[in-house]
Amino acid sequence: MTLLEVKNLKKVYTTRFGGNQVQALTDVSFSVEEGEYVAIMGESGSGKTTLLNILAALDKPTSGEVLLEGNNIVLINEKVISAFRRQNLGFVFQDFNLLDTFSLQDNIFLPLVLSGKPYQEMNSRLQPLAEKLRIKDILSKYPYEVSGGQKQRAAVARALITYPKLVLADEPTGALDSRSSDDLLQIFSQINQEGQTILMVTHSTKAASHASRVLFIKDGVVFHQIYKGSLTTEEMYQKISDTLNIIATGGARNE
Amino acid sequence: MSKFFYAKLAMTNINKNRKTYIPYILTCISTIAMFYMMHFISGNPGLKKMSGGDALIIILNLGNYVIGIFSVIFLFYTNSFLIKRRKKEFGLFNILGMEKKHIITIIVWETFFVTVISLFIGLMSGAVIGKLMFLLLNNILQFEVPLTYFVSIKSMGMTVVLFIGIFVLTLLNNLRQIHLAKPIELLRGGQVGEREPKTKWVLVLIGVATLAYGYYIALVTESPLAAINKFFLAVLLVIVGTYALFTAGTIALLKLLRKNKGFFYQTKHFIGVSGMIYRMKQNAVGLANICILSTMVLVMLSTTVSLYIGMEDVLKTRYPKEIDVTASNLSKEASQSVEKMIKEEAEKYQVKLKDPVSYRSASFPAVRKGNTFTTNEDTLKSFTDISMIELIPLDEFNQLEKQSVTMEDNEVLLYTLKGKPIKNSISIAGQNFQIKQQLKDLTIIGDASAMMTDSYFVVVKDEDTVKSLYPTEELDAVEWKDLSYFYGFDVDGNAKDEIALTKALAKKLNEVSIDGQAEGREEAKESFYSIYGGLFFLGLFLGTLFIMATVLIMYYKQISEGYDDKERFAIMQKVGLSKEEIKKSIKSQVLIVFFLPLVAAVIHIAFAFKVITKLLALLNLTNIGLFAICTAATILIFAIFYALVYSLTAREYYKIVS
Numbered sequence: 001m002t003l004l005e006v007k008n009l010k011k012v013y014t015t016r017f018g019g020n021q022v023q024a025l026t027d028v029s030f031s032v033e034e035g036e037y038v039a040i041m042g043e044s045g046s047g048k049t050t051l052l053n054i055l056a057a058l059d060k061p062t063s064g065e066v067l068l069e070g071n072n073i074v075l076i077n078e079k080v081i082s083a084f085r086r087q088n089l090g091f092v093f094q095d096f097n098l099l100d101t102f103s104l105q106d107n108i109f110l111p112l113v114l115s116g117k118p119y120q121e122m123n124s125r126l127q128p129l130a131e132k133l134r135i136k137d138i139l140s141k142y143p144y145e146v147s148g149g150q151k152q153r154a155a156v157a158r159a160l161i162t163y164p165k166l167v168l169a170d171e172p173t174g175a176l177d178s179r180s181s182d183d184l185l186q187i188f189s190q191i192n193q194e195g196q197t198i199l200m201v202t203h204s205t206k207a208a209s210h211a212s213r214v215l216f217i218k219d220g221v222v223f224h225q226i227y228k229g230s231l232t233t234e235e236m237y238q239k240i241s242d243t244l245n246i247i248a249t250g251g252a253r254n255e
Numbered sequence: 256m257s258k259f260f261y262a263k264l265a266m267t268n269i270n271k272n273r274k275t276y277i278p279y280i281l282t283c284i285s286t287i288a289m290f291y292m293m294h295f296i297s298g299n300p301g302l303k304k305m306s307g308g309d310a311l312i313i314i315l316n317l318g319n320y321v322i323g324i325f326s327v328i329f330l331f332y333t334n335s336f337l338i339k340r341r342k343k344e345f346g347l348f349n350i351l352g353m354e355k356k357h358i359i360t361i362i363v364w365e366t367f368f369v370t371v372i373s374l375f376i377g378l379m380s381g382a383v384i385g386k387l388m389f390l391l392l393n394n395i396l397q398f399e400v401p402l403t404y405f406v407s408i409k410s411m412g413m414t415v416v417l418f419i420g421i422f423v424l425t426l427l428n429n430l431r432q433i434h435l436a437k438p439i440e441l442l443r444g445g446q447v448g449e450r451e452p453k454t455k456w457v458l459v460l461i462g463v464a465t466l467a468y469g470y471y472i473a474l475v476t477e478s479p480l481a482a483i484n485k486f487f488l489a490v491l492l493v494i495v496g497t498y499a500l501f502t503a504g505t506i507a508l509l510k511l512l513r514k515n516k517g518f519f520y521q522t523k524h525f526i527g528v529s530g531m532i533y534r535m536k537q538n539a540v541g542l543a544n545i546c547i548l549s550t551m552v553l554v555m556l557s558t559t560v561s562l563y564i565g566m567e568d569v570l571k572t573r574y575p576k577e578i579d580v581t582a583s584n585l586s587k588e589a590s591q592s593v594e595k596m597i598k599e600e601a602e603k604y605q606v607k608l609k610d611p612v613s614y615r616s617a618s619f620p621a622v623r624k625g626n627t628f629t630t631n632e633d634t635l636k637s638f639t640d641i642s643m644i645e646l647i648p649l650d651e652f653n654q655l656e657k658q659s660v661t662m663e664d665n666e667v668l669l670y671t672l673k674g675k676p677i678k679n680s681i682s683i684a685g686q687n688f689q690i691k692q693q694l695k696d697l698t699i700i701g702d703a704s705a706m707m708t709d710s711y712f713v714v715v716k717d718e719d720t721v722k723s724l725y726p727t728e729e730l731d732a733v734e735w736k737d738l739s740y741f742y743g744f745d746v747d748g749n750a751k752d753e754i755a756l757t758k759a760l761a762k763k764l765n766e767v768s769i770d771g772q773a774e775g776r777e778e779a780k781e782s783f784y785s786i787y788g789g790l791f792f793l794g795l796f797l798g799t800l801f802i803m804a805t806v807l808i809m810y811y812k813q814i815s816e817g818y819d820d821k822e823r824f825a826i827m828q829k830v831g832l833s834k835e836e837i838k839k840s841i842k843s844q845v846l847i848v849f850f851l852p853l854v855a856a857v858i859h860i861a862f863a864f865k866v867i868t869k870l871l872a873l874l875n876l877t878n879i880g881l882f883a884i885c886t887a888a889t890i891l892i893f894a895i896f897y898a899l900v901y902s903l904t905a906r907e908y909y910k911i912v913s
Contacts, residue, residue, distance in 0.1 A: 100533075106525075
């Protein structure tokens with residue numbers, strides 16, 4: 001079943017005084033099936049972040065549609081969009097975005113508290129999650145007291161605790177050392193196997209090689225995509241790497 | 256490189272940091288203007304020629320010192336905000352290849368510009384507004400003041416010297432900070448280590464104890480004399496308590512709230528409580544400052560305003576009759592000759608005597624224990640339980656009240672002017688008396704009403720009884736031989752004649768070498784107006800200064816908080832908090848932070864109210880109703896002003912956050 005469908009997305013930024021126009025997304029279309037693990041790759045300035053912001057309903061496209069289970073999120077009323085985001089989407093960011101004023105546990109609870117869930121329910125949701133993400137012992141600590149990897153695992157817990165339909169991850173390994181990165185990618189694979197749909201934006205080949213499908217964006221369009229199929233992660237790594245080389249040397253494009 | 260490169264860069268910097276620099280320059284300008292005005296007015300040669308001018312000079316000089324010291328503290332404080340905000344900028348300069356000495360050159364230039372601009376505008380506006388202040392002071396003093404307005408070079412010089420000194424000090428402080436810091440530390444600037452504050456229970460206990468004891472003192476102090484001694488202690492205790500509770504108490508309370516899971520994990524409280532913990536850590540001292548400042552403003556304004564408005568009352572309390580003559584050690588015969596003399600003088604000045612009253616009595620201090628009054632010298636050294644006893648012989652009483660009371664040797668009539676009532680019997684200096692009658696009223700109470708202590712009027716059988724009760728040891732330097740004499744009257748006539756008569760009487764008493772004095776309401780008016788008017792003026796002046804300080808501290812708090820909060824609210828939005836919810840949450844937090852000091856200040860004043868009325872009684876203001884109204888009005892005006900500032904800075908804050 002198709003969970004997310006993106007149709008002819010276009011985004012044009014206009015500079016403040018109406019001068020230059022910058023086309024961030026030209027025409028992007030793709031779809032994500034339920035339970036899929038999709039990575040979107042592209043160089044800086046290719047429009048990755050713009051795409052993710054639109055998918056997260058943080059930004060509006062100039063034209064095009066984003067359908068989540070058939071509902072066009074572009075048309076969702078401003079008033080309910082926060083609640084929509086809270087209930088349907090989970091976010092993992094490159095710089096964790098944990099609040100220094102809350103302990104890890106309270107950071108994880110934040111979206112549930114905003115939805116008005118009682119403490120008992122929050123706690124019963126947290127326990128298995130904390131176990132799985134190995135953060136049980138540090139729940140009462142504050143973000144500045146723990147390592148980057150631990151912070152990111154807490155952020156993952158915050159994304160998952162709402163049981164979202166889709167987890168959006170923006171360069172989740174960007175600020176982590178290689179061991180923590182491996183760790184996190186392991187976790188992503190694991191939760192994906194348990195049925196969680198994940199959409200990850202990255203330019204780390206290694207991160208992308210864990211995904212079941214990789215989309216390549218260049219100059220605002222989906223340029224290419226490859227499926228993992230039955231390939232091992234190492235083989236996938238090689239394949240992505242080759243594709244990136246082709247894109248970088250500009251083989252198929254007329255410059 | 257151009258010689259003026261750094262100067263230009265400094266100018267650009269000031270311009271770019273308008274949001275923080277302009278309030279700072281405004282502060283400099285206004286403190287400079289205020290110091291100049293105060294210095295100029297207090298040094299005006301005309302003051303010496305005024306009656307009561309000496310007291311006024313002392314009051315205004317005091318104002319000089321207060322403003323001077325305050326300027327130093329305050330400019331340092333605002334400057335520290337400024338430099339904290341700008342550390343990042345300097346760090347960037349450093350990384351881009353500027354050496355510390357170049358950065359120092361820029362900072363020196365910036366300080367130079369700020370100094371020149373604020374001194375110039377400050378002195379100019381000081382000279383202009385000074386004229387207005389002058390008119391205001393003249394108006395407040397309500398009599399012909401021989402003050403002349405001019406632009407005082409001396410005061411300007413003094414102001415320039417003081418403020419250049421302050422600017423140099425702040426500059427050195429800034430340079431020290433820049434010099435010590437590593438570039439990376441500069442880059443990080445304000446936001447280093449936002450650790451969660453610890454709960455300091457000891458400090459909370461100290462805060463609660465000091466505040467409670469301070470309040471307790473303020474509430475139980477009955478005698479005005481004790482109030483002077485204890486008021487200072489109470490103020491110190493309350494200040495300590497305020498700081499302790501603002502810093503430790505609020506955090507302890509918030510953490511307790513957080514522990515309560517049912518309360519904490521609700522959308523409304525969740526963000527608010529944890530946000531407040533973080534805010535209070537950074538702002539507690541600043542808020543305590545604001546609280547203390549506000550309390551000072553409110554107390555100062557309400558007391559000086561009510562003293563000034565209540566001046567006529569004060570004069571009436573202090574001088575029950577328009578003119579009175581008092582003399583000590585006067586026999587009955589001598590008193591009659593004084594009375595004759597007064598009447599002759601009044602005729603000479605064509606002043607008609609109205610409702611004259613006269614009586615002889617003897618008064619002395621005594622220590623009260625239950626119904627017993629002792630006059631032992633040792634016990635008199637404690638201020639607390641002292642009462643004044645005024646003994647009046649029966650014949651004087653009957654003459655005064657136009658009555659014909661008779662009584663036995665061991666009987667007295669008692670009139671309680673101030674103090675706890677005494678029932679049935681009274682013992683004075685070892686003799687016991689039955690109280691025959693409690694007097695409800697007494698025609699004249701002489702100058703006893705000007706006393707701050709408890710006072711009892713005791714009518715005894717005759718002069719001999721008075722003499723036997725009067726303490727044998729010398730209480731004053733003057734040896735006691737006979738009763739004191741009081742003669743008071745109102746007059747028909749204008750103020751000028753009244754003053755002339757008062758002066759003539761005083762002269763006459765001196766001529767016939769009688770140990771006594773003549774005082775008059777009109778004669779005292781000028782010096783009362785110059786003292787109370789001076790206090791009022793000072794109250795207004797300092798009140799304005801402190802309000803300005805409060806406003807500025809709040810403004811800087813809001814601005815720097817805004818920058819810190821910006822990031823946090825961006826995160827919350829990403830996690831699923833709507834703009835509306837964010838706005839609501841900001842509003843309630845800012846509201847609490849803003850109005851907490853004001854609420855605390857009002858509570859302080861409510862507790863201090865009683866002890867302040869006692870202090871005002873020392874200054875002859877006994878009209879508590881008036882003081883209550885003045886206090887309420889001051890609080891109201893201050894609160895309106897406060898709310899106004901809130902709405903202005905809150906707008907600035909939202910602009911930064913969103």
